[in-house]
Amino acid sequence: MSSAVQGAPSQWEAQRSFDELGRPLRETTFCVVDLETTGGSAQAGSMITEIGAVKVRGGEVLGEFQTLVNPHTEIPAFIAVLTGISNTMVADAPSIETALPALLEFAAGCVLVAHNAPFDVGFLKHFAEQQGRPWPRFEVLDTARLARRVITRDDAPNCKLSSLARVFNASTTPNHRALSDARATVDVLHGLMERLGALGVHTLEELQTFSSRVTTAQRRKRHLAEGLPHAPGVYLFRDDRSRVLYVGTSRDLRTRVRSYFTASETRSRMGEMVGLASAVDGLECATALEAEVRELRLIAEHKPKYNRRSRYPEKVHFLKLTREPWPRLSLVRRVLDDQADYLGPFSSKKSAEKCLAALHDTFPVRQCSERLSREPSRSPCVLAEMGRCLSPCDGSVDETTYAAVVRQLRDSLLRRPDEVVTAINARMATLAADERFEEAGAHRDRLAAFVRAAARTQRLSALTRCPEVVAARREDDGRWSVHVVRHGRLAAAGTIPPGADAHQYVAELRASAETVRAAPGPVPAASAEETEKILRWLESPGIRLVEVDGEWTCPVAGATRHLAIHDAVNQSRLSLVPFEDRRGLTPVHRPAR
Template structure:
C-alpha cells in the first residue's frame, strides 16, 4: 500500500536507521516543542505504535493538525479539498509535497505559515487560540457563510447589520470578502463577535481606493453610528481641552470642546485623553506662571474669598480686589505664551520644584510634578500641531505601494479625497481629478481641525511618510516646539 501510495520501496529505505534508533532520535529532537503535521493523528498513531514496540514512552506533545486547521479556516469556495498538495498550491508554497519526508515537511511549514497569517488577521495570536481554532464550527455560525458571498475582494469597510438594518459592527480590511468570511470559522473565538454573528442577517461593504481612506471611513462610521459591538473608538468625538479664559483675571478651565476662536483672547491646549490629565497639566502651568487656580468669577475692585495659594505666595491673589487687571495681564500673557508652544517657563519652574523635592528626598512628590509637566507639554505640543494642520487649506500628498500611488487630498485636517494611480497612468491627471472631486471643507475654530481629532492624527501619521505634491497655505510649527526648552 505504501509503495502504491508514495512510490517508496523497501530498497529505498534499507540503509535508514532502524526504528529502535530513529524514534528516540526524533523524540529527543522534538523535546517539548509543538508537534505539527498534516493529518496529525495518522502520523502520531504510527509514532505511538513505534514507542510501544521499542518500550519508549510517548510524550503526548501539544499537537497542531494543519488539515483540521485548514478545514476551519478555508471554505470549499476557496479550495476544493484540504489535501496537502491542494493547500500548497493555494498558498503557493516554495516546496511542493512529493510524498517524501523533507519535501512534505517543508510544504507543511509553508501551509502553516499561510494559515497563521489568515488567523493572525482575526486576532489569533497565542498557541491556546490556535488550538481553539481547530474546533468544529457550530452550524449556526457556519450556515451564515453565505453573507460573504457577494462581498467584494477589495479593500474597504464592512458593516454587519441586524434584521432591521441597524449597524452592529463596523470593520476594515484589505480584502473585505475574505475578512468577513473568517467570522464564520472557528478562528473567531471572541464571545462578543460570536454573539454579533448570531444576530447579523446582512453584511454591507464600501470599497475604498486606499487603505487610509478605509480607516478614516471606519472611524467616521463608528463615531456616527456607535455600533454596539465596536468597543474601541466608539466615541472619538469626545475630547477634553484646557482653556485659558478671557476674563478680567484669566484662569485655566477644563472644557469639552473648542467653542471660541483664539483671536478673541482665549487659548487652548490638548486635547487630553481624560479630565484628570487636563487637570494635571493645569497644575503645572498654574504653578509656573502664577495664574489663579480658583474657579470663581472675579471683577476688578471687588474682593472675594481668598485661598491658601494666595496666602503662601504661589498665586497673584487677584481675589483681594487690589490687583489691577493690567498687572495680572502680564501673568496671563506668560500663560498664553506657554499655551501657544513656548514651554521654557514651565520647564524651568517645574525643574526647580522637582529639584527641591528630590533634595528633601520627597521623591514621590517630585515624580508627581514630573508627570504634571509631561501632561502639560503633551497637550501643548498636540494643540500646536493641530492648530497648524487645521489652518492649511489643502495638502495633496502621495505614498507608493506595489502597483502605483495612493494619492490623498487633505483640507483643514480632514480627508477630502482619495484615489489610486496605477503604474503607467498619468499621475498628474489623477491628482487633478481627485482634487476636483474632493469634498469642500470649511475652516475650523483654532486650534481644532475640521475632522475628528483621531482622524487628523491618523492623517498626520500618514503624512510623515508621504511625498508632498501641493500645499495651499502655510504649514509650520514653532521653531522651539513644546518640551525642548
C-alpha cells in the first residue's frame, strides 16, 4: 500500500454522510491493466506480447495477473529493445485465445483502469471481437485523462506514466513491462484519489466525471442532492427566495443532480445557476416519459431564467386557410374554433413565412387581407397583374374555379403535399439550370419549411383527434410502463407492480386519469412539444396499444414521406465548413518545388 493511500481512509470516514450520493471509492474494486504490444494498432495487425493486471480495493492489493503472450509473429527489434521482450521469451507463451479469457475472469466485476485506456482497452476489445467473445460491460477509468484534469505544469512536465510515478513516489518504476507498469499505475491512481479526496471527490461517479472547471463553491453544495431518489423524475433548482432557477429531468434524480456539484456539469451558465441555488426539489415520476412531460409543463409555468428551451410554448404561429367566400392564407398566433384549416404550430415566424411563400408560389390564391364579398368590384393588385393571383377582386375568376384551387390547396395542407413539392422542385431545377443558385436555395428552404410543417401537423392532428389512446411497453427492468393519452395530452402514467393484475391496473389508471377536453382545430390539448414527445414514445419499439378510442391514422401519401431528403440536405449543410472559418481544417504542407 502506498503512503498516498494510507491517509485517505480517514478523509473518506469524515465524509461518510455523503456516501449515499454514489459508490464510495473505498468500496470499489479496481483492476489496473497494462499491455505490451508489437505496435500501436490492433486493427493494423499489431499483437499483444504481455498482459499485467493488479486488483485493488480500499488501497489493498487483492491479487495480480501476469502472462507473456505468443503473438505468432516476429517482434520488431525496436519493440524488443523498448520492452525487453524477445521472440525467444514468448515462444512457449500462451496465445491471446488463452490469455484473454483468463484476464477477463480475473477482472470480472471490477472497474477497469489503465493509463491511456483507449489503447489498452481497444486492444482487448479487438481480440475479444475477433474470438467472438462478448465484451463485459466494464466501467473504464483512464488515469492519463484524470491526471490531465488534476496535474499542473508545476507538478510534472507531462502526464506520462513515468512522470506521474515520480510525482506520487510510486513504489515501482515503470519499465515497459506489463506488471511493473500496472503496479506503477496503481500508485498513480491512489495518488490522484488522495488529491481529489481533498476536493470533495469520494465516489466513483465523482471520480469519473471530475473536472477542475467545477469550483469549490459548487462542490460545497453537493449536500443539496441528499434525499433525492434513484428514480426518474424532475428536479427544480431554487434560489433563497424559492424562485425556480432551472428545471431538468433525469432517469436517476440523485445521480444527475449530484453531477452539478461534482464535475460533469461545466457549462458557465450552469455554474452561475448553482452559485445562486439554495435548494433542489425532486418530483419522482412513474416513468421517464412522465418526467419529460412534467419538465415541459414546469418550464412553461415557471419560465426559469436558466432554461433556454421550452419557456414560451405559447409563442407560436400558424398558417390559416380562412373560411369565407374567397378564402386566403393568413399568418395567425392562435387557433380558433371557426372550422378553418390550420398548419402548424411554427416555433418561429420566419419558418412560417417561408412555408407561406411556398404555398403562394404554388397556388395563386389572393394575398390581400380584406374580406371580399361574393361579387367584389375593385381594381386588380400588382400580384394579379403579374399573374400570381387569380384576382377575384376585379371579377377575373369565378367562384367555382377559385374554389377548385382552394380545394387543391387544402388537400396539400391536410393530405397530399405532392403538388407543392412538384411545383417547387421544377422551379428549383429551372433556376439551377440558369445558374441562379441563390434563388434556387431560397425555394429549397421554402419547400423544406412546408414539408416539415405539413408532416408535423398531420402527425399531431392524428393523435389529437383520438379521445383516448392507452399504450404499454416492457422496460429494461422487465416491468410494464403504461400511459394514457387524451387528445394528445398525457393524462396518466404508471408502472404495473410485479404480480399485479395488468387489466385491473390499467382500468384503475384510466379511471384516475386527468379529464381532457379537445382543443380547436389540429392543436393538441397540450403543447406541441409535449405531444411530439408522446408520439416518439408511441412510435418506439415494443409498444403495445391497449385501447384506441377514435382513429389514429396519418395520410399514406402525407408529407412525412418527403422528410428524409430535406433532413439529409439540412444535415449536409450543417456539416460543411464555411470558407471563412478554417479553424477546424488541418493544413496540408507540400514540399517546395
